[in-house]
Amino acid sequence: MFTYHSKCGVLSALIVTLLLTATAEAAAVMSFNLRSNKVSLPGTAMASTEQAGAAGVYHDNWNDVLASSTGGTTLSAGTIRDETGAIVNGTTFSVTGPSFPEQFPGYGTGTTKMFSGGFDIGPKASSSDLNISLTGITYATYDVYVYSVGGSSTTRGGDVWLNGFLTGARKSLRHASTRPNLGYTEANDTDAFDNLTAQGSYLVFRGQYGSSLTLDFEAGASQRFPIAGIQIVGTSVAAVPEPSTLVMFGVGLLCLPASRLRKKSLRV
Numbered sequence: 001m002f003t004y005h006s007k008c009g010v011l012s013a014l015i016v017t018l019l020l021t022a023t024a025e026a027a028a029v030m031s032f033n034l035r036s037n038k039v040s041l042p043g044t045a046m047a048s049t050e051q052a053g054a055a056g057v058y059h060d061n062w063n064d065v066l067a068s069s070t071g072g073t074t075l076s077a078g079t080i081r082d083e084t085g086a087i088v089n090g091t092t093f094s095v096t097g098p099s100f101p102e103q104f105p106g107y108g109t110g111t112t113k114m115f116s117g118g119f120d121i122g123p124k125a126s127s128s129d130l131n132i133s134l135t136g137i138t139y140a141t142y143d144v145y146v147y148s149v150g151g152s153s154t155t156r157g158g159d160v161w162l163n164g165f166l167t168g169a170r171k172s173l174r175h176a177s178t179r180p181n182l183g184y185t186e187a188n189d190t191d192a193f194d195n196l197t198a199q200g201s202y203l204v205f206r207g208q209y210g211s212s213l214t215l216d217f218e219a220g221a222s223q224r225f226p227i228a229g230i231q232i233v234g235t236s237v238a239a240v241p242e243p244s245t246l247v248m249f250g251v252g253l254l255c256l257p258a259s260r261l262r263k264k265s266l267r268v
Contacts, residue, residue, distance in 0.1 A: 028083060029231060031053060031083065033062040033117060034095070034119050046109075046110075048061050052110050052113070061081050062229070063093070072096040077091060080092075092134065094133045095119070095132050096130075118149040119226065132214070132215040139234030141209050142235055145204050145229075145232075146173070146205075147228045148173050149227070160215060171189065172190070174220075175199065183201060185202070187201075188204075
Protein backbone atom coordinates (compact mmCIF):
# COMPACT_ATOMS: atom_id res chain seq x y z
CA MET A 1 0.00 0.00 0.00
CA PHE A 2 1.37 3.39 -1.00
CA THR A 3 1.85 5.94 1.75
CA TYR A 4 1.66 9.70 1.24
CA HIS A 5 5.45 9.85 1.22
CA SER A 6 5.87 7.02 -1.27
CA LYS A 7 3.33 8.64 -3.59
CA CYS A 8 5.31 11.87 -3.48
CA GLY A 9 8.46 9.92 -4.29
CA VAL A 10 6.86 8.31 -7.33
CA LEU A 11 5.48 11.66 -8.48
CA SER A 12 8.86 13.34 -8.08
CA ALA A 13 10.53 10.60 -10.14
CA LEU A 14 7.92 11.07 -12.87
CA ILE A 15 8.52 14.81 -12.92
CA VAL A 16 12.28 14.35 -13.32
CA THR A 17 11.71 11.91 -16.17
CA LEU A 18 9.40 14.34 -17.98
CA LEU A 19 11.83 17.21 -17.62
CA LEU A 20 14.78 15.17 -18.86
CA THR A 21 12.89 13.75 -21.82
CA ALA A 22 11.18 16.97 -22.95
CA THR A 23 11.55 17.07 -26.71
CA ALA A 24 12.20 20.11 -28.86
CA GLU A 25 9.33 21.61 -30.78
CA ALA A 26 9.36 21.15 -34.53
CA ALA A 27 11.50 23.92 -36.03
CA ALA A 28 9.92 26.19 -38.63
CA VAL A 29 10.97 28.20 -41.69
CA MET A 30 10.83 31.95 -42.32
CA SER A 31 10.93 32.88 -46.02
CA PHE A 32 11.43 36.40 -47.40
CA ASN A 33 10.76 37.46 -50.99
CA LEU A 34 12.67 40.62 -51.97
CA ARG A 35 11.13 42.90 -54.58
CA SER A 36 10.88 46.59 -55.44
CA ASN A 37 8.12 49.10 -56.05
CA LYS A 38 9.58 50.16 -59.38
CA VAL A 39 6.74 52.01 -61.10
CA SER A 40 7.76 51.09 -64.66
CA LEU A 41 7.60 47.36 -63.85
CA PRO A 42 4.69 46.82 -61.47
CA GLY A 43 4.73 43.56 -59.59
CA THR A 44 2.83 41.88 -56.81
CA ALA A 45 3.70 40.06 -53.60
CA MET A 46 3.70 36.27 -53.52
CA ALA A 47 0.33 34.94 -52.39
CA SER A 48 0.32 32.89 -49.20
CA THR A 49 -0.30 29.73 -51.23
CA GLU A 50 2.56 30.28 -53.71
CA GLN A 51 5.50 27.98 -53.03
CA ALA A 52 9.22 28.38 -53.63
CA GLY A 53 12.52 27.20 -52.16
CA ALA A 54 15.18 24.57 -52.71
CA ALA A 55 14.61 20.87 -52.09
CA GLY A 56 13.58 20.27 -48.50
CA VAL A 57 12.60 23.90 -47.89
CA TYR A 58 9.97 24.33 -50.63
CA HIS A 59 7.24 26.19 -48.77
CA ASP A 60 4.47 28.76 -49.07
CA ASN A 61 3.77 31.82 -46.88
CA TRP A 62 6.71 33.91 -48.11
CA ASN A 63 6.96 37.28 -46.38
CA ASP A 64 6.90 40.24 -48.77
CA VAL A 65 9.91 42.57 -48.49
CA LEU A 66 9.12 45.67 -50.54
CA ALA A 67 11.71 48.46 -50.71
CA SER A 68 12.26 51.58 -52.75
CA SER A 69 15.28 52.23 -54.98
CA THR A 70 16.71 54.76 -52.52
CA GLY A 71 16.50 52.92 -49.25
CA GLY A 72 15.51 49.87 -47.34
CA THR A 73 12.63 48.59 -45.32
CA THR A 74 11.84 46.81 -42.05
CA LEU A 75 9.41 44.05 -41.18
CA SER A 76 8.66 44.71 -37.53
CA ALA A 77 8.00 42.19 -34.77
CA GLY A 78 4.57 40.60 -35.02
CA THR A 79 4.35 40.85 -38.83
CA ILE A 80 6.56 37.93 -39.92
CA ARG A 81 5.01 34.52 -40.59
CA ASP A 82 6.51 31.04 -40.79
CA GLU A 83 5.70 28.43 -43.43
CA THR A 84 2.45 27.51 -41.69
CA GLY A 85 1.22 31.11 -41.70
CA ALA A 86 1.68 31.49 -37.94
CA ILE A 87 3.11 34.75 -36.60
CA VAL A 88 6.74 34.47 -35.40
CA ASN A 89 6.71 36.62 -32.28
CA GLY A 90 9.68 38.91 -31.69
CA THR A 91 11.54 38.47 -35.00
CA THR A 92 12.41 41.52 -37.15
CA PHE A 93 13.85 41.71 -40.70
CA SER A 94 15.61 44.84 -41.99
CA VAL A 95 17.19 45.83 -45.31
CA THR A 96 19.57 48.79 -45.55
CA GLY A 97 22.13 50.00 -48.05
CA PRO A 98 22.86 52.53 -50.77
CA SER A 99 20.45 53.11 -53.61
CA PHE A 100 19.87 50.06 -55.77
CA PRO A 101 20.61 50.68 -59.47
CA GLU A 102 17.82 48.39 -60.63
CA GLN A 103 15.09 46.35 -59.03
CA PHE A 104 12.95 43.52 -60.27
CA PRO A 105 9.34 43.58 -59.01
CA GLY A 106 8.50 39.90 -59.46
CA TYR A 107 6.12 38.30 -61.93
CA GLY A 108 4.63 34.89 -62.63
CA THR A 109 3.85 32.62 -59.69
CA GLY A 110 5.71 30.64 -57.04
CA THR A 111 9.35 29.92 -57.90
CA THR A 112 9.18 32.11 -61.02
CA LYS A 113 7.98 35.10 -59.00
CA MET A 114 10.54 34.57 -56.23
CA PHE A 115 13.45 34.41 -58.66
CA SER A 116 12.20 37.21 -60.93
CA GLY A 117 11.96 39.77 -58.13
CA GLY A 118 14.85 41.21 -56.15
CA PHE A 119 17.30 44.00 -55.38
CA ASP A 120 19.96 44.40 -58.07
CA ILE A 121 23.15 45.72 -56.43
CA GLY A 122 26.62 46.53 -57.72
CA PRO A 123 29.07 46.96 -59.25
CA LYS A 124 31.67 46.21 -56.57
CA ALA A 125 32.09 48.95 -53.99
CA SER A 126 34.59 49.52 -51.18
CA SER A 127 31.88 48.82 -48.63
CA SER A 128 28.91 46.50 -48.30
CA ASP A 129 26.46 47.06 -51.16
CA LEU A 130 23.50 45.75 -49.19
CA ASN A 131 22.87 44.70 -45.59
CA ILE A 132 20.13 42.43 -44.28
CA SER A 133 19.72 41.89 -40.55
CA LEU A 134 17.41 39.76 -38.44
CA THR A 135 16.83 39.97 -34.70
CA GLY A 136 14.77 37.91 -32.29
CA ILE A 137 15.42 34.55 -34.00
CA THR A 138 13.91 31.85 -31.79
CA TYR A 139 15.52 28.78 -33.37
CA ALA A 140 18.35 27.19 -31.38
CA THR A 141 20.11 26.25 -34.63
CA TYR A 142 19.27 27.12 -38.21
CA ASP A 143 20.47 27.28 -41.81
CA VAL A 144 20.51 30.49 -43.88
CA TYR A 145 19.52 30.25 -47.56
CA VAL A 146 20.29 33.07 -50.02
CA TYR A 147 18.70 33.05 -53.51
CA SER A 148 19.95 35.17 -56.38
CA VAL A 149 18.10 36.35 -59.49
CA GLY A 150 19.34 34.80 -62.72
CA GLY A 151 20.56 37.27 -65.32
CA SER A 152 23.80 36.18 -66.93
CA SER A 153 26.16 33.33 -66.15
CA THR A 154 29.21 35.58 -66.55
CA THR A 155 28.25 39.07 -65.39
CA ARG A 156 26.09 38.45 -62.33
CA GLY A 157 27.21 37.46 -58.84
CA GLY A 158 29.25 38.37 -55.81
CA ASP A 159 30.16 37.61 -52.21
CA VAL A 160 27.88 37.10 -49.21
CA TRP A 161 29.27 37.70 -45.72
CA LEU A 162 27.55 36.24 -42.66
CA ASN A 163 27.84 38.18 -39.38
CA GLY A 164 30.49 40.69 -40.37
CA PHE A 165 31.49 42.33 -43.66
CA LEU A 166 35.05 41.20 -44.49
CA THR A 167 35.29 39.44 -41.10
CA GLY A 168 32.48 36.86 -41.02
CA ALA A 169 31.99 33.64 -42.95
CA ARG A 170 31.98 34.19 -46.72
CA LYS A 171 30.45 32.31 -49.61
CA SER A 172 30.29 33.34 -53.25
CA LEU A 173 27.75 32.88 -55.99
CA ARG A 174 27.86 33.18 -59.78
CA HIS A 175 24.61 32.76 -61.65
CA ALA A 176 24.02 29.45 -63.37
CA SER A 177 21.62 30.69 -66.03
CA THR A 178 19.68 33.68 -67.31
CA ARG A 179 16.72 35.32 -65.61
CA PRO A 180 14.33 34.03 -64.50
CA ASN A 181 16.32 31.17 -63.09
CA LEU A 182 13.80 28.39 -62.48
CA GLY A 183 16.30 25.79 -61.26
CA TYR A 184 17.73 25.31 -57.77
CA THR A 185 21.48 24.72 -57.95
CA GLU A 186 23.52 25.20 -54.77
CA ALA A 187 26.82 27.06 -55.01
CA ASN A 188 29.28 26.11 -52.28
CA ASP A 189 32.40 28.15 -52.89
CA THR A 190 34.19 30.05 -50.12
CA ASP A 191 36.69 31.73 -52.50
CA ALA A 192 36.38 35.40 -53.34
CA PHE A 193 33.94 35.96 -56.19
CA ASP A 194 36.63 37.28 -58.54
CA ASN A 195 38.35 33.85 -58.32
CA LEU A 196 35.08 31.94 -58.54
CA THR A 197 34.33 29.29 -61.12
CA ALA A 198 31.44 27.41 -59.44
CA GLN A 199 27.95 28.47 -60.43
CA GLY A 200 24.56 28.20 -58.78
CA SER A 201 21.28 29.92 -58.00
CA TYR A 202 21.52 29.82 -54.20
CA LEU A 203 23.93 29.25 -51.33
CA VAL A 204 23.52 28.03 -47.74
CA PHE A 205 25.23 28.85 -44.44
CA ARG A 206 24.53 25.75 -42.34
CA GLY A 207 24.62 25.12 -38.61
CA GLN A 208 24.14 28.71 -37.44
CA TYR A 209 22.97 29.81 -34.00
CA GLY A 210 22.25 33.01 -32.09
CA SER A 211 19.20 35.25 -31.85
CA SER A 212 20.45 37.71 -34.49
CA LEU A 213 22.40 37.68 -37.74
CA THR A 214 23.59 40.00 -40.50
CA LEU A 215 24.15 39.36 -44.20
CA ASP A 216 26.34 41.71 -46.25
CA PHE A 217 26.35 41.51 -50.03
CA GLU A 218 29.19 42.70 -52.28
CA ALA A 219 28.93 42.53 -56.06
CA GLY A 220 31.91 41.28 -58.00
CA ALA A 221 34.17 43.64 -59.94
CA SER A 222 32.18 45.08 -62.89
CA GLN A 223 29.32 42.81 -61.80
CA ARG A 224 25.74 43.12 -60.66
CA PHE A 225 24.37 40.92 -57.89
CA PRO A 226 20.55 40.68 -57.74
CA ILE A 227 19.28 39.20 -54.46
CA ALA A 228 15.89 37.47 -54.75
CA GLY A 229 15.10 35.75 -51.48
CA ILE A 230 16.21 34.71 -48.00
CA GLN A 231 15.14 31.72 -45.90
CA ILE A 232 15.92 31.05 -42.24
CA VAL A 233 15.39 27.33 -41.79
CA GLY A 234 15.18 26.24 -38.17
CA THR A 235 16.85 22.90 -37.51
CA SER A 236 16.08 22.81 -33.77
CA VAL A 237 14.54 24.93 -31.03
CA ALA A 238 15.14 24.91 -27.30
CA ALA A 239 13.14 22.27 -25.44
CA VAL A 240 10.39 23.90 -23.41
CA PRO A 241 8.34 21.89 -20.87
CA GLU A 242 4.60 21.76 -21.54
CA PRO A 243 2.35 23.74 -19.13
CA SER A 244 1.07 20.45 -17.69
CA THR A 245 4.65 19.47 -16.89
CA LEU A 246 5.16 22.71 -15.01
CA VAL A 247 2.01 22.06 -12.99
CA MET A 248 3.30 18.63 -12.05
CA PHE A 249 6.60 20.20 -11.09
CA GLY A 250 4.72 22.51 -8.72
CA VAL A 251 2.88 19.55 -7.19
CA GLY A 252 6.20 17.85 -6.67
CA LEU A 253 7.48 20.83 -4.76
CA LEU A 254 4.55 20.47 -2.39
CA CYS A 255 5.78 16.98 -1.54
CA LEU A 256 9.18 18.23 -0.40
CA PRO A 257 8.09 19.49 3.06
CA ALA A 258 6.39 16.17 3.82
CA SER A 259 9.49 14.31 2.71
CA ARG A 260 11.67 16.40 4.99
CA LEU A 261 9.31 15.80 7.94
CA ARG A 262 9.50 12.05 7.32
CA LYS A 263 13.32 12.13 7.32
CA LYS A 264 13.30 14.14 10.54
CA SER A 265 10.95 11.67 12.25
CA LEU A 266 13.19 8.79 11.29
CA ARG A 267 16.15 10.46 12.98
CA VAL A 268 14.25 10.95 16.26
